Ligand SMILES: Nc1nc2c(ncn2[C@@H]2O[C@H](COP(=O)(O)OP(=O)(O)O)[C@@H](O)[C@H]2O)c(=O)[nH]1
C-alpha cells in the first residue's frame with residue numbers, strides 16, 4: 001500500500017562549502033525558505049530527481065507518484081542557508097490536471113524533459129507557459145535534460161536545448177537522477193539565481209505569493225539591523 005503523502009526532511013547546514021550533500025545534521029535554522037516545483041512530462045524522471053536530491057540515491061522502484069510528493073532540504077548557497085521546499089507533480093501530469101494551487105507561490109522550478117524522448121521536449125513550451133501564468137511571471141526556472149546517462153539513446157542535442165533555454169530566458173543543465181550528476185547543481189543554480197534577484201531588489205520576498213519566506217536566522221539579523229544602521233551623524237538618540 002502506497003501512502004498518499006510522502007515527506008522527506010533532511011536538514012544540513014554547511015558554513016564553509018556550498019551545497020548540502022555532506023555535513024552534520026542539525027536543528028533547522030535558515031535564512032530563507034524557497035518553494036520549488038518539479039514540472040515536466042510524465043516519465044522524465046522528476047520523482048527520481050527529487051529522491052536523488054533528498055536521499056542522495058537513485059529511486060529503484062519506479063511506481064508512479066500517487067498523492068502528494070514533497071521534500072525539503074536545507075542547503076548552503078553563497079553563505080546563506082536556504083530551506084528548499086520542493087513539490088513534485090504527483091502523477092497529475094499524466095492527466096494534464098496539474099492544478100493552479102500546486103503552482104501558486106513558487107519561487108523556482110525545475111522543468112524536466114528526457115533527452116531520449118523528443119516527445120517530452122516538444123511539451124516544454126506548454127509547461128513553461130503554465131509555470132509563468134499559474135505560478136508567477138517572475139518564477140526562476142532551470143531546464144533539466146534528464147537521463148544524461150543514456151547518451152546512446154539521445155533524441156535531443158545539448159545545443160538544441162541550450163538554444164531553447166536561451167530564447168526563453170531560463171537556465172539549462174543536463175542531469176542524471178541515476179548517477180546523480182548535476183542534480184544538486186540544478187537546485188543550487190536555481191537557488192543562487194533567486195538569491196541574486198532578492199539582493200538586487202528584482203524579487204521582493206514580502207510580495208504575496210513570492211514563494212520566498214524569511215527563516216529564523218535572517219529574522220534575527222533583521223531585528224538587529226536598526227541599531228547597526230543608525231546614522232552616526234544624528235544626535236537624536
Ligand atoms: N537511465 C535513467 N533512468 C531514469 C533517470 N531518471 C529516471 N529514470 C527512470 O525513468 C522512469 C520514470 O521516472 P520517474 O521519476 O517516475 O518519472 P516522473 O514520472 O517524471 O516522476 C523510471 O523508470 C526511472 O527509473 C535517469 O536519470 N537515468
Ligand SMILES: [Mg+2]
Nearest residue numbers: 046047065091
Ligand atoms: Mg513522478
